Amino acid sequence: MGRLTGGDPSLLRRINSAVVLHALRAADSATLTEVTRVTGLSRPTVEGVVEGLIETGLAVESAAEEGAARRQGRPARRFRFRAEAGHLLGLEIGPHRVAAILADLDGRVLGTGFKEITAEAPADERLERLRMTVADTLRRSGVARSSLWAVGVGTPGIVEADGTVRLGTALPGWTGLQLGERLRRSFKCPVLVENDANTAAVAEHWKGAATESDDVVFVLAGLSPGAGSLIGGRLHRGFGGAAGEIGALHLLGREATPEVLLSTTGEPLHPLDEQAVAEVFAHARGGDENARAAVDRFIRRLVHDVMALVLALDPEVVVVGGWAAGLDGVLVPLRQELERYCLRPPRVALSMLGEAAVATGALRLALDHVEEQLFAVESTVTARR
Amino acid sequence: MGRLTGGDPSLLRRINSAVVLHALRAADSATLTEVTRVTGLSRPTVEGVVEGLIETGLAVESAAEEGAARRQGRPARRFRFRAEAGHLLGLEIGPHRVAAILADLDGRVLGTGFKEITAEAPADERLERLRMTVADTLRRSGVARSSLWAVGVGTPGIVEADGTVRLGTALPGWTGLQLGERLRRSFKCPVLVENDANTAAVAEHWKGAATESDDVVFVLAGLSPGAGSLIGGRLHRGFGGAAGEIGALHLLGREATPEVLLSTTGEPLHPLDEQAVAEVFAHARGGDENARAAVDRFIRRLVHDVMALVLALDPEVVVVGGWAAGLDGVLVPLRQELERYCLRPPRVALSMLGEAAVATGALRLALDHVEEQLFAVESTVTARR
Numbered sequence: 001m002g003r004l005t006g007g008d009p010s011l012l013r014r015i016n017s018a019v020v021l022h023a024l025r026a027a028d029s030a031t032l033t034e035v036t037r038v039t040g041l042s043r044p045t046v047e048g049v050v051e052g053l054i055e056t057g058l059a060v061e062s063a064a065e066e067g068a069a070r071r072q073g074r075p076a077r078r079f080r081f082r083a084e085a086g087h088l089l090g091l092e093i094g095p096h097r098v099a100a101i102l103a104d105l106d107g108r109v110l111g112t113g114f115k116e117i118t119a120e121a122p123a124d125e126r127l128e129r130l131r132m133t134v135a136d137t138l139r140r141s142g143v144a145r146s147s148l149w150a151v152g153v154g155t156p157g158i159v160e161a162d163g164t165v166r167l168g169t170a171l172p173g174w175t176g177l178q179l180g181e182r183l184r185r186s187f188k189c190p191v192l193v194e195n196d197a198n199t200a201a202v203a204e205h206w207k208g209a210a211t212e213s214d215d216v217v218f219v220l221a222g223l224s225p226g227a228g229s230l231i232g233g234r235l236h237r238g239f240g241g242a243a244g245e246i247g248a249l250h251l252l253g254r255e256a257t258p259e260v261l262l263s264t265t266g267e268p269l270h271p272l273d274e275q276a277v278a279e280v281f282a283h284a285r286g287g288d289e290n291a292r293a294a295v296d297r298f299i300r301r302l303v304h305d306v307m308a309l310v311l312a313l314d315p316e317v318v319v320v321g322g323w324a325a326g327l328d329g330v331l332v333p334l335r336q337e338l339e340r341y342c343l344r345p346p347r348v349a350l351s352m353l354g355e356a357a358v359a360t361g362a363l364r365l366a367l368d369h370v371e372e373q374l375f376a377v378e379s380t381v382t383a384r385r
Numbered sequence: 386m387g388r389l390t391g392g393d394p395s396l397l398r399r400i401n402s403a404v405v406l407h408a409l410r411a412a413d414s415a416t417l418t419e420v421t422r423v424t425g426l427s428r429p430t431v432e433g434v435v436e437g438l439i440e441t442g443l444a445v446e447s448a449a450e451e452g453a454a455r456r457q458g459r460p461a462r463r464f465r466f467r468a469e470a471g472h473l474l475g476l477e478i479g480p481h482r483v484a485a486i487l488a489d490l491d492g493r494v495l496g497t498g499f500k501e502i503t504a505e506a507p508a509d510e511r512l513e514r515l516r517m518t519v520a521d522t523l524r525r526s527g528v529a530r531s532s533l534w535a536v537g538v539g540t541p542g543i544v545e546a547d548g549t550v551r552l553g554t555a556l557p558g559w560t561g562l563q564l565g566e567r568l569r570r571s572f573k574c575p576v577l578v579e580n581d582a583n584t585a586a587v588a589e590h591w592k593g594a595a596t597e598s599d600d601v602v603f604v605l606a607g608l609s610p611g612a613g614s615l616i617g618g619r620l621h622r623g624f625g626g627a628a629g630e631i632g633a634l635h636l637l638g639r640e641a642t643p644e645v646l647l648s649t650t651g652e653p654l655h656p657l658d659e660q661a662v663a664e665v666f667a668h669a670r671g672g673d674e675n676a677r678a679a680v681d682r683f684i685r686r687l688v689h690d691v692m693a694l695v696l697a698l699d700p701e702v703v704v705v706g707g708w709a710a711g712l713d714g715v716l717v718p719l720r721q722e723l724e725r726y727c728l729r730p731p732r733v734a735l736s737m738l739g740e741a742a743v744a745t746g747a748l749r750l751a752l753d754h755v756e757e758q759l760f761a762v763e764s765t766v767t768a769r770r
Contacts, residue, residue, distance in 0.1 A: 158728050166728075166729075167728050213624075215623070227697075229697075231616060231621060236616060236698075237699075238600070238698060238699020238700070238729075239598075239600040239699050239700055239701040239729070239731070240699055240701075240728075240729035241699070241729075242696075242699040242727075242728045243697065243698055244696070244697060244699075245696055245728050246693070246696045246697060248692075248696055248726045248727065248728065249689070249692060249696055304634070307633075307634060308631070308634055308693035308696070308697060309697045311627075311629070311630055311631045311633055311693070312612075312614075312628065312629060312631060312693060312694045312697035312698055313621075313623060313628055313697055313698070314623020314624050314625055314626070314627040314628035314629075314630075315623070315624055316624040316625075341633045342627075342633065343543050343551075343552050343625075343627045343630050343633060344543065344551075344623075344624070344625035344626075344627045346624070
């Protein structure tokens with residue numbers, strides 16, 4: 001066995017500890033006998049490991065089962081993973097709102113919160129709103145800030161690995177903002193910053209419209225759409241974190257911006273003015289020819305962008321989210337055109353998580369990070385068995 | 386050690402055998418002492434494994450080194466991997482030619498061959514040409530057909546995992562052709578069929594313009610461009626094998642086909658008539674305004690397609706190959722427009738392998754397959770050490 005672990009007994013202990021922790025987390029609770037059976041470890045090893053896990057707060061003896069008293073003799077002691085040993089936050093910093101989701105180490109949601117903000121608000125004000133939202137959410141859930149193990153963040157823009165926003169034109173003061181570093185001042189745990197379409201893609205795959213597929217494109221549909229994609233179940237960020245930023249495609253042909261496309265007056269709309277867009281759609285429904293033509297132009301553009309993503313990536317499913325997904329008549333032409341022109345048309349689904357998608361995906365990234373820490377040796381273990 | 390291998394001594398032997406084989410293949414030749422040191426296995430184990438490898442023909446005692454006689458005593462015996470124990474073919478089946486590359490188990494090229502064919506030739510004639518090319522190449526290299534371990538094939542179209550061409554409009558009779566099955570009648574070894582742009586991407590990454598990068602888009606530029614991409618060094622086929630088939634993007638807007646775009650007469654060019662295209666380019670160089678406008682339209686279309694791929698995937702490098710890559714003025718505007726509109730512009734390089742790219746990548750796929758067989762247990766080994 002020394003060979004297996006490179007002669008490092010602490011590595012062996014860590015492997016055994018990860019195996020037992022994994023078994024406990026997979027079950028609601030388990031007896032030492034059950035853990036011994038599932039892990040293939042010896043009884044004394046399991047006893048030692050569980051003792052250690054209890055000391056570090058990751059496991060606890062669970063209350064006896066209901067009805068256990070009726071059985072013969074003293075019931076076997078049961079142990080469970082302490083999901084409450086730490087907590088995670090998933091945050092969204094968007095143009096119109098900031099939001100937080102708080103969860104335990106099992107990813108179970110304990111509290112949520114959000115605050116509205118104007119698209120024009122400077123970065124400091126936006127971050128201050130976020131801080132208030134986080135503080136509220138923690139307080140209402142009775143969770144101490146010191147109990148946070150990881151924080152995930154979804155926000156518009158191209159985000160570098162260290163959390164710096166390389167380019168983010170959607171929000172004032174966003175380009176060049178060292179968002180990761182700024183947020184790390186508020187939290188003592190790792191802070192992971194990711195593009196919002198990317199976190200939304202992760203979220204729909206985790207608990208949304210794409211749980212059945214590992215090859216997913218999520219389109220955050222708005223005036224200028226962004227996209228996130230999963231390939232083989234893994235987030236595809238691209239070499240520079242810019243994958244899916246399809247909005248720039250039309251700049252090339254010096255074509256009209258979406259703001260101009262959707263305008264019925266000749267004056268471009270404000271890029272983030274969802275209200276004005278909704279009005280154009282309402283007018284189109286009301287029979288206004290001008291508005292209808294504008295909506296047609298807008299949908300054709302969106303279809304083109306999605307088509308470009310689909311042809312490049314060939315996903316199994318396209319999930320459409322973002323506020324424009326809620327607009328009339330976006331999904332039907334998208335399906336029709338993809339059916340018609342794609343060599344292998346993907347399934348097209350509406351986002352199931354809606355506006356919770358970005359923060360939910362950010363939470364999943366935080367959870368991934370923590371699981372990586374807890375079960376870091378798992379790949380070794382898997383290969384061994 | 387029984388634990389490590391799940392109590393399966395033959396698995397343990399296979400692991401040891403793969404480890405030793407790997408060590409021998411990495412070195413030109415090695416003594417038993419050297420193999421023992423590199424692998425960490427015991428001397429008797431190494432002796433047993435090497436003996437087994439010699440029996441199966443995968444290893445052989447190599448000739449004594451020059452100058453060895455001068456040393457004191459009898460020189461230690463040296464052993465080497467027998468790269469000549471098996472052979473691999475990389476095949477291209479294209480619109481204008483079929484080609485073959487023959488290599489040994491180290492991927493060293495032993496022979497090449499090709500034959501021209503017309504774009505209009507029916508599938509049977511094309512396959513007959515291929516068979517002749519293969520037979521010639523084998524004969525000239527003195528390699529027996531029975532010595533082939535794997536055959537890779539690159540061809541236009543969307544190719545299913547079993548080698549059936551799901552859609553291939555570039556070649557007559559290609560759509561629906563069970564190409565894998567047809568070729569397996571000629572070879573007794575595994576035949577791996579892949580889209581030509583995909584194999585070319587693999588080739589440029591292996592020994593072409595993208596050896597330094599694992600995130601590569603290869604554009605097979607022609608009248609209707611196709612693309613292959615590597616993400617993290619792995620071929621991205623897409624969920625249905627259709628990733629990168631960007632040519633359909635313009636069908637959407639009912640835009641002109643490339644054949645119309647490049648026409649100076651109003652009559653569309655034949656989609657595979659490279660000669661006619663070259664003439665349009667020549668006329669444009671000669672100052673013909675009509676031809677120049679046609680070339681501009683063609684280049685703008687190509688730039689748009691590449692841009693769509695780049696925005697979707699965010700590669701580190703774009704390699705441009707295919708015949709259109711050789712045309713004047715394709716690369717410069719491509720670089721300029723990507724610089725201008727991409728959030729993170731990739732490096733743009735010309736294919737280094739040129740027309741050898743497709744067959745070279747097919748060879749690499751065959752080699753990957755064989756290595757997977759030879760070193761199948763390697764992941765277990767790596768995790769263990």
